[in-house]
Amino acid sequence: MQQAGERLAEVQALGAPEQSERPVVVVGNGPVGMRVAQELLERLPDTPVVIYGDEPHEPYDRVRLSSWLAGELTLESLVQPLNWPFGARIEEHMGYRVESIDKEAKYVTDNTGRVQSYYKLVLATGSTPFVPKLPGVDLEGVFTFRNLRDAHRLLARRFRSHHTVVLGGGLLGLEAARAMQRGNTPVTVIEHSDRLLNRQLDEAGSARLQAEVEALGIELVIGEGVAEVLGDVRISGVRLRSGRELRCDTLLLSTGIRPNIELARQAGLDIGQGIKVDDAMRTSAPDIYAAGECAEHRGKVYGLVGPGFEQAAVAAANIAGTEGHYRGSIAASRLKVVGTQVFSMGPMGAGEDPQYGTAHVYRDDAQGIYRKILVRQHRLVGIIGIGDWTETVRLQTMIDGAQRIWPWQILRFRHSGRIWPEGEGEGVSDWPAQAVVCQCTSTTRGAIGKAIDLGACSVSEVSKATSASTVCGSCKPLVEELLGGQAVPEPVAMHRTLVGAAVVSLLGALLVVFAPALPYADSVQHSWHWDILWRDGLFKQISGFTVLGLFAVGLLLSPRKRIKKLNALGKFDGWRLVHIVLGVLVILALVAHTGFRLGDGLNFLLLATFSATLLLGALSTGVIALEHRIDGSQVRRRLRRQSVLWHILLFWPVPVLLGWHVLKSYWY
Structure with missing residues (x-):
């Protein structure tokens, strides 16, 4: 109590600025935190914003860390520099961790003891890797993969590893396995469930993906778990629950994430799996908001960046005085896993209920293609796609808008794997202005067209103006198509x-x-x-x-x-x-x-x-x-x-x- 009183006195001694002069403080400089700041800058250009990030780096694209580790991207293309317009009242504290919140006096204190008052506070603290409680998990040679520091450590380790074991066959685990395999290092993936990507894929789709992964020389151990990490000081292997032992010198844990809620817990905010928020993204304290992987909305925590961006827009709108409501998101996963395009949206995989809708499947094993749609009451509610599928962006828009799917479209899909005739409506320039081109950032065709009209003539310039193609990069061909003759082609590597x-x-x-x-x-x-x-x-x-x-x-x-x-x-x-x-x-x-x-x-x-x-x-x-x-x-x-x-x-x-x-x- 005495320390809190001293802090309050310190704030009062600083002059206790008027509410209109107090900044909006954003804790977290990840993609969602930066999106909050961008939204606030557009809605309240004269309001000061203070951003805290506990990593001593400029904001970077966490989604594509595995691509950088695999050597597919340069560090420069991974980093997303802060490009605020001239005169913007943005203050950034990179490498400073906020350690406490006083929700009554409305200030935060960072790890240096500095006190920062706020008008509104947004928590975008993200998540941390879940580390299972296994004997020996703290041995040297055991890694997690969540941030740039982890990626640098794994990059240094990759060149010395003789056998890498990845625990977890989810999206991140498979991408990390592919990245660690570069240089011909033997890699084994252990997945405790009955199939790969069990939350995104059904049994047939997972079997198709499993064949692709094994064709790359990655060993898979399905339906098994690790009981113990072997070794004295450094890891020498793992013992599975069946008693089988695998010799390895590197173990990469990809066993899920846990929301960062400790700061909210200490401040006395309501928490569950994450920081509990209402439809306005407000926490139990009226002037504190939360968004992204740390937020729990209607009992659900989203581990994807797309819902985080939607939450960021709602939080910023309400801070700016415009009523906004977040109703939840339909989870969509769109990643290139081990060189194979994988797309999943809606109640598919382990969440699929046979009573929820009628499933229709198209497959072409010779081309490595597996596609499945789920239809309920004449509307598309779920999709699985393995292999290139040019219609996925339109299909995602179709699900988001609860649009009707016609019987002849279902017949065409069962026969050819396509919803629309080949070539019909595939030109993104023909899409309506409200159609979403970049699903990760919810950027519409109209917003990209406006940026092009204002002078953007390359993908990088469009990305800077709209954030399109800054997350997974899968919409880059669509942006290039919109640029058309105005596109400034980028040189090939080297x-x-x-x-x-x-x-x-x-x-x-x-x-x-x-x-x-x-x-x-x-x-x-x-x-x-x-x-x-x-x-x-x-x-x-x-x-x-x-x-x-x-x-x-x-x-x-x-x-x-x-x-x-x-x-x-x-x-x-x-x-x-x-x-x-x-x-x-x-x-x-x-x-x-x-x-x-x-x-x-x-x-x-x-x-x-x-x-x-x-x-x-x-x-x-x-x-x-x-x-x-x-x-x-x-x-x-x-x-x-x-x-x-x-x-x-x-x-x-x-x-x-x-x-x-x-x-x-x-x-x-």
């Missing part, structure tokens, strides 16, 4: 390196064809007889088989995009660069083998075809690397397609001619 490699390869291929033959040594008195490379049979064999080996390795890289099992061996951008570097090495080996002598007959044809293949490869690389500078999307696509096509077509005679050349050399 485009400058590709340009350099293309130039070197192009010059090398031209030299092979047009450079004069290197002369033989004209005197025995030379200290080194370079012509031994072409006169001596051993050196000819070494250079020849070097060309053949490099050619074979380059050929093996070509089907990278079509063989899913090769996905674990790195990103396509890196493979493409290796393919081009191999082409440059082939040119060097050819010079050592021929001395710029083209030969005669079939030898000439072989070298000419080989050189033309390298030349077209260099040109196609240049087009790919510089296509963002070429005007017109159709022109870019045509140049890229034709250059790559000719590179492939010219390649086909090479194996036959090369085989003949090798056979002739040894036969004669």
